[in-house]
Amino acid sequence: MALTKEQRAEITAQRNTPQETSRPTVPAMEALLFEPLEVLDHGFIRVVDYMGDDSAIVQAARVSYGKGTKRVSEDAGLIRYLMRHRHSSPFEMCEIKFHVKLPLFVARQWIRHRMANVNEYSARYSVLDREFYMPDLTQVSTQSSTNNQGRGEALDASQAQEVLDILRRDAAQCYDDYEHMLLPENGGVARELARINLTLNMYTQWYWKIDLHNLMHFLALRAESHAQYEIRVYAEKMLEILKAWVPQTAAAFEEYRLGSYSFSASMLKVLRRLLAGESVTQETSHLTKREWAEMMAVLENKAL
Amino acid sequence: MALTKEQRAEITAQRNTPQETSRPTVPAMEALLFEPLEVLDHGFIRVVDYMGDDSAIVQAARVSYGKGTKRVSEDAGLIRYLMRHRHSSPFEMCEIKFHVKLPLFVARQWIRHRMANVNEYSARYSVLDREFYMPDLTQVSTQSSTNNQGRGEALDASQAQEVLDILRRDAAQCYDDYEHMLLPENGGVARELARINLTLNMYTQWYWKIDLHNLMHFLALRAESHAQYEIRVYAEKMLEILKAWVPQTAAAFEEYRLGSYSFSASMLKVLRRLLAGESVTQETSHLTKREWAEMMAVLENKAL
Amino acid sequence: MALTKEQRAEITAQRNTPQETSRPTVPAMEALLFEPLEVLDHGFIRVVDYMGDDSAIVQAARVSYGKGTKRVSEDAGLIRYLMRHRHSSPFEMCEIKFHVKLPLFVARQWIRHRMANVNEYSARYSVLDREFYMPDLTQVSTQSSTNNQGRGEALDASQAQEVLDILRRDAAQCYDDYEHMLLPENGGVARELARINLTLNMYTQWYWKIDLHNLMHFLALRAESHAQYEIRVYAEKMLEILKAWVPQTAAAFEEYRLGSYSFSASMLKVLRRLLAGESVTQETSHLTKREWAEMMAVLENKAL
Amino acid sequence: MALTKEQRAEITAQRNTPQETSRPTVPAMEALLFEPLEVLDHGFIRVVDYMGDDSAIVQAARVSYGKGTKRVSEDAGLIRYLMRHRHSSPFEMCEIKFHVKLPLFVARQWIRHRMANVNEYSARYSVLDREFYMPDLTQVSTQSSTNNQGRGEALDASQAQEVLDILRRDAAQCYDDYEHMLLPENGGVARELARINLTLNMYTQWYWKIDLHNLMHFLALRAESHAQYEIRVYAEKMLEILKAWVPQTAAAFEEYRLGSYSFSASMLKVLRRLLAGESVTQETSHLTKREWAEMMAVLENKAL
Incomplete structure (x- = not known):
């Protein structure tokens, strides 16, 4: 607890x-x-x-x-x-x-x-x-293919389970050794030093x-x-x-x-053309693909 | 009030x-x-x-x-x-x-x-x-001769009174004109502009x-x-x-x-010489006159 | 200079x-x-x-x-x-x-x-x-009627000139008295005190x-x-x-x-209705008058 | 390198x-x-x-x-x-x-x-x-007995070597598993998740x-x-x-x-008594043992 x-x-x-x-x-x-x-x-x-x-x-x-x-x-x-x-x-x-x-x-x-x-x-x-910390099985995900810093799909169950097994085993091993090093009979290493053996999920x-x-x-x-x-x-x-x-x-x-969204100067120009009834595509928008996709998702009220 | x-x-x-x-x-x-x-x-x-x-x-x-x-x-x-x-x-x-x-x-x-x-x-x-703000008569003081940013002695009563008269007259004049400029019949100047006429004792x-x-x-x-x-x-x-x-x-x-006082490295050296019974003067202390005076005041428990 | x-x-x-x-x-x-x-x-x-x-x-x-x-x-x-x-x-x-x-x-x-x-x-x-600081004549403006913290129209020339005359006279008077109080023959008031007589346009x-x-x-x-x-x-x-x-x-x-503009959650809803061809007015927009006016100004590329 | x-x-x-x-x-x-x-x-x-x-x-x-x-x-x-x-x-x-x-x-x-x-x-x-990071053998020390957050003496060589062996083994194990989890054939876990397996000496x-x-x-x-x-x-x-x-x-x-040292109000009192030739002990100083020891070390120019 x-x-x-x-x-x-x-x-x-x-x-x-x-x-x-x-x-x-x-x-x-x-x-x-x-x-x-x-x-x-x-x-x-x-x-x-x-x-x-x-x-x-x-x-x-x-x-x-x-x-x-x-x-x-x-x-x-x-x-x-x-x-x-x-x-x-x-x-x-x-x-x-x-x-x-x-x-x-x-x-x-x-x-x-x-x-x-x-x-x-x-x-x-x-x-x-x-x-x-041990993630839920559902949170064990692949590297996102579109987002360099995020997660993609969940791993299949057996691979996810292997990940959890690794995480648990290594954290336990590191903690056991941390306790071991602190023991007086093993030298009683300073706490500030022993802790460097711990994993980032502590x-x-x-x-x-x-x-x-x-x-x-x-x-x-x-x-x-x-x-x-x-x-x-x-x-x-x-x-x-x-x-x-x-x-x-x-x-x-x-x-x-x-719940707000900030339209860049170029997005505002596209918006004005759209409201004037013009048909605009990413190619004619002067926006990057990513900006275009994001703006369209906002206008269509889809998750980004 | x-x-x-x-x-x-x-x-x-x-x-x-x-x-x-x-x-x-x-x-x-x-x-x-x-x-x-x-x-x-x-x-x-x-x-x-x-x-x-x-x-x-x-x-x-x-x-x-x-x-x-x-x-x-x-x-x-x-x-x-x-x-x-x-x-x-x-x-x-x-x-x-x-x-x-x-x-x-x-x-x-x-x-x-x-x-x-x-x-x-x-x-x-x-x-x-x-x-x-109008200072008390007792607070109307001269420029300090020892402290470039402070006050020295109180002015004599008649000179102090003249200072107060000036402060009051100028602040009142500036405020009257501030109000005057704000009046619609005088053009109704913007508040953000009229206020620049006010004095720092407001x-x-x-x-x-x-x-x-x-x-x-x-x-x-x-x-x-x-x-x-x-x-x-x-x-x-x-x-x-x-x-x-x-x-x-x-x-x-x-x-x-x-209530504490921080002794510099050089002051600590002087202190050790004093405690060893040595007679130390400002000249032999390697301290500036000001540092020496301040340290002595602390040791003799006088106001700095 | x-x-x-x-x-x-x-x-x-x-x-x-x-x-x-x-x-x-x-x-x-x-x-x-x-x-x-x-x-x-x-x-x-x-x-x-x-x-x-x-x-x-x-x-x-x-x-x-x-x-x-x-x-x-x-x-x-x-x-x-x-x-x-x-x-x-x-x-x-x-x-x-x-x-x-x-x-x-x-x-x-x-x-x-x-x-x-x-x-x-x-x-x-x-x-x-x-x-x-003395403003240009063109900067001597009235209190804005729409913006509680801003300026509106320029004053007419004679009223603006009166404002400048007031600002100049009061600042000069206050500065003269500041110098006067600092003089040794007038008591030599401390600088930290004399300065409270100065105006905010210094x-x-x-x-x-x-x-x-x-x-x-x-x-x-x-x-x-x-x-x-x-x-x-x-x-x-x-x-x-x-x-x-x-x-x-x-x-x-x-x-x-x-050059960007942030659309609130409610503005985004209005935007989607507009793009779907619906006719929306301030009354049917659920926006305040001020928000509606601001959004319309952005969409029509007018100064706010 | x-x-x-x-x-x-x-x-x-x-x-x-x-x-x-x-x-x-x-x-x-x-x-x-x-x-x-x-x-x-x-x-x-x-x-x-x-x-x-x-x-x-x-x-x-x-x-x-x-x-x-x-x-x-x-x-x-x-x-x-x-x-x-x-x-x-x-x-x-x-x-x-x-x-x-x-x-x-x-x-x-x-x-x-x-x-x-x-x-x-x-x-x-x-x-x-x-x-x-692997500490030098000389840096593998015991918990200090006087300082709750510091190190005391160096461990004896064989115990220190055991500590280094543990640190190296666990860090290597955790890193190997980190790399393993990142591999596409093992599911290609997201980097943000795999890294939680790493130790604090990375x-x-x-x-x-x-x-x-x-x-x-x-x-x-x-x-x-x-x-x-x-x-x-x-x-x-x-x-x-x-x-x-x-x-x-x-x-x-x-x-x-x-190189400075800050004397507390109570330490200044002791200092004045010492300079007046009075013999002061920790018991008569009204300082805690730790404060007394620290002050004496400063006055005797010893390392704290």
């Missing part, structure tokens, strides 16, 4: 002692608080704290706009306006803190988002647990804190279809949390970011 | 409806929440929200240290350890949000701290209020959100004796808030940062 | 001693180097240093892609690909440093871009020059260093039609410099950012 | 075509440029580009200080002054770009420094080379770009005795590069940072 007994006890203790606060409070988040949401085979994500709500965004924005525009918009309208015009600073006024358990190779992608605060479990101080954990603007930037990149499956499932879980936390913001995010 | 009637009403409304939360809550901060603390003649600083407390720092640090060191330290000891060794990431796990009203020239210094989130009142959207306001680590960095620079008086008074108010919010962290901050 | 005699001499000295380097070098930038490009009435922008070129972006990107995709794209194609897919890290591998002279109210907008390095002239250390100057990715983000916001005129002219000058520095990147930036 | 043949050819090509530039140029850096400096068994660090030099720092600082203080200090003195007073912004005006080859577990520590730009080799796009590479202020912050933490050996050797190499690049800054950095 993902959480240790001590962590479980700590969570229960926090749960049992609600206190009064005058800070903005979101009942749907209180219900989620501390509870680990399972991701992958041993991972989880849980909300540890949050600051602000939809109205905190509006409140901060109204400081900017002052008296001049108070009447102009209702709250949801203002949030949509801010999102549409990429006014990021009011969204930076909300903050969220997660406790995440995730495989090392996912952590390596995740950490590239620099606008966040992180406290990771240190394998220099402590021994890592014997937990490594689990780590961290506290991760980020403001709402940067969280949405993270989600726009990582909940997207080109993101690697193993990080995407974390992003999708956070997208659900986003909806519980700031529902108006989440709706605007889906309207203006996740 | 610093807050508008509408702002007052909003504050009262928030005060009246405390809600239950399972998040870390600090009673001393709940008491402070929303209440404007007066700074300078028309400014204020008020806490709008906070995330975390002393134990949230410990909790995050323990994720890093994992099982290995749980028993090692009690909480206060761990916080002191983190501060002493400049382990900044656990302190980044707390966040605070202020609403600040401050003169423009203070805002210009303040904004240089980039690791924060800001929403400022926009004079493109709204008309600025007729409020400008008040602005903003929401400012920052994590605890960066807040302490701000305070170390701005609560310090070389900081300009008008920003230092804000920093001193925030230092009080820090003590209410995270008392153990604030104590460690005073021990290891505010 | 914008530069002092000493600054001129320094520039000439640097010009006269070219040295050999193996670093990426851009002849068009060498021609621009150190030379102040005039902006507004007393401002300027000049390139002080630069790091990298179009091929440095490609080189960094190829580290990411490794051997696998070397043959895939030529350089210009790779740059377009990176821009289209918002792969920002290769663009962060180039850096540019400017020396800028600009009015204080422009500096206040500019500094909000935090991902840059800044060294500003300090009015605590030094006395500011008697230089303030000029300041700074060194400003930023990476190419963040520069383009700055330009996308500040070379845009909604940006205030007085910062837009600086952005437009930097856009010219961009074309000299990294021409392939600048072309891709115009194709995929400046 | 660390560099591929193609990379070698590229380096030679760049070397052969020096061009003229008016930018600040440092002959000692031109000599270093592009040349890989070996680190660990397969790693390297090479300077790919640099911006600025000691005088560029002075030039930027003089913008801040303006006319008022031009004569005050010579250049080296000004750099020392800036370093001593932690005026970081002038140091941010220089930038350096490295190409680094390093083991994954080192990369994981390194990337925690967020104020830098990174382009890493992507194992989603490309296949990793068969290169993994080598990766990246371009890493950072400003001088943040580079020194990195070096202060990573060239320090508590840093893990395998990252420290990279930091030490960069410290040499620093001396070639900005010798005056490097000297000030050693004087005021690397």
Whole structure:
């Protein structure tokens, strides 16, 4: 199981002692608080704290706009306006803190988002647990033939099973040897050195804190279809949390970011010709094949 | 008065409806929440929200240290350890949000701290209020003869009064003309243009959100004796808030940062000679006059 | 004139001693180097240093892609690909440093871009020059009736002239009093205090260093039609410099950012109905009036 | 060898075509440029580009200080002054770009420094080379008994050899299986999935770009005795590069940072008692044992 007994006890203790606060409070988040949401085979994500709500965004924005525009918009309208015009600073006024358990190779992608605060479990101080990520059979896929960085079709069952067997055997072997090297009778190698024998599917954990603007930037990149499956499932879980936390913001995010499409200058020219009734082909479009295909998929509402 | 009637009403409304939360809550901060603390003649600083407390720092640090060191330290000891060794990431796990009203020239210094989130009142959207900073008579001082960027002695009363008269007259004149230019019958100049006529002692306001680590960095620079008086008074108010919010962290901050002194390599050599009983003068110290004076002041526990 | 005699001499000295380097070098930038490009009435922008070129972006990107995709794209194609897919890290591998002279109210907008390095002239250390920004008569405009933060029509000539007279008189008065207060015979007020009497159209100057990715983000916001005129002219000058520095990147930036348009989820639905031959009006579009007008302007290739 | 043949050819090509530039140029850096400096068994660090030099720092600082203080200090003195007073912004005006080859577990520590730009080799796009880090026999050490995150004594030779045998066997096994899974005849698993089988001692590479202020912050933490050996050797190499690049800054950095020691408020009290001739012991010092030992080591000029 993902959480240790001590962590479980700590969570229960926090749960049992609600206190009064005058800070903005979101009942749907209180219900989620501390509870680990399972991701992958041993991972989880849980909300540890949050600051602000939809109205905190509006409140901060109204400081900017002052008296001049108070009447102009209702709250949801203002949030949509801010999102549409990429006014990021009011969204930076909300903050969220997660406790995440995730495989090392996912952590390596995740950490590239620099606008966040992180406290990771240190394998220099402590021994890592014997937990490594094993994909579902359905996730064992070939290299994509069209996408240099992605996956294609699932392998046939026996080949997929062989892959899992390899992954499990090698991770186990490496972990066994890690433990072996740490033993005093074998010399008691320093933890910081022994851990270099571990494989990238080992689990780590961290506290991760980020403001709402940067969280949405993270989600726009990582909940997207080109993101690697193993990080995407974390992003999708956070997208659900986003909806519980700031529902108006989440709706605007889906309207203006996740569900939007940016037409390049050349695509706009093609669009105008199409709307004028002209018949345009890739050859006459001045777009690359890939751009043409992508634009057509958007216009025909097909998955990219 | 610093807050508008509408702002007052909003504050009262928030005060009246405390809600239950399972998040870390600090009673001393709940008491402070929303209440404007007066700074300078028309400014204020008020806490709008906070995330975390002393134990949230410990909790995050323990994720890093994992099982290995749980028993090692009690909480206060761990916080002191983190501060002493400049382990900044656990302190980044707390966040605070202020609403600040401050003169423009203070805002210009303040904004240089980039690791924060800001929403400022926009004079493109709204008309600025007729409020400008007038120093106390006692704060009207000469250019320091020793510090190129600081103040020396107070002016004599009549000269100081003349300065105040000038400041008041010019600010009033500029503001009157600002209002004049905005009037439709005078052409109704755009707000973004009319405001360029205003003086740097006008008040602005903003929401400012920052994590605890960066807040302490701000305070170390701005609560310090070389900081300009008008920003230092804000920093001193925030230092009080820090003590209410995270008392153990604030104590460690005073021990290891505010009350500490860094001896350079050459100063350490002098120190060793002094402790060996050698008589050292500035001339034989290889320190500059300024460094020598500063080091002596520290050793004799005098103000720098 | 914008530069002092000493600054001129320094520039000439640097010009006269070219040295050999193996670093990426851009002849068009060498021609621009150190030379102040005039902006507004007393401002300027000049390139002080630069790091990298179009091929440095490609080189960094190829580290990411490794051997696998070397043959895939030529350089210009790779740059377009990176821009289209918002792969920002290769663009962060180039850096540019400017020396800028600009009015204080422009500096206040500019500094909000935090991902840059800044060294500003300090009015605590030094006395500011008697230089303030006076708009052209054609730039003295009314508050926009449609845009809460922008300008509308130019004022009629006599009203505009009155505005200029006011701006000039007040700035002069404030500066005269600033100098007066600094004089020893008037008490010799500290510079940090005297300067609070100055108006926001005073000029300041700074060194400003930023990476190419963040520069383009700055330009996308500040070379845009909604940006205030007085910062837009600086952005437009930097856009010219961009074309000299990294021409392939600048072309891709115009194709995929400046000349692009992002259709929201709801706009995409309208687009599909239009392409299917349906007649859609604002009322049947589910778009707000403003969104509808903006989308139509894009499709009809009119200025927004 | 660390560099591929193609990379070698590229380096030679760049070397052969020096061009003229008016930018600040440092002959000692031109000599270093592009040349890989070996680190660990397969790693390297090479300077790919640099911006600025000691005088560029002075030039930027003089913008801040303006006319008022031009004569005050010579250049080296000004750099020392800036370093001593932690005026970081002038140091941010220089930038350096490295190409680094390093083991994954080192990369994981390194990337925690967020104020830098990174382009890493992507194992989603490309296949990793068969290169993994094997420590020297002398570096195979026990867990430190005094430092929870460090190493103690070297293991005896036979136990150390066993550790190396394990590390080599497991890394080889994991890499063999990685290659096996990638083969089309075995299903051709996607690269992004196959790589999760690799161990943390595998080598990766990246371009890493950072400003001088943040580079020194990195070096202060990573060239320090508590840093893990395998990252420290990279930091030490960069410290040499620093001396070639900005010798005056490097000297000030050693004087005021690397060779300095910060006395806490309580330590200062002890110091004053000692200088007054009082005999102080740990028990009467109000310092913890660890603090006392550290302070005594500094005063006696012993390694910590």
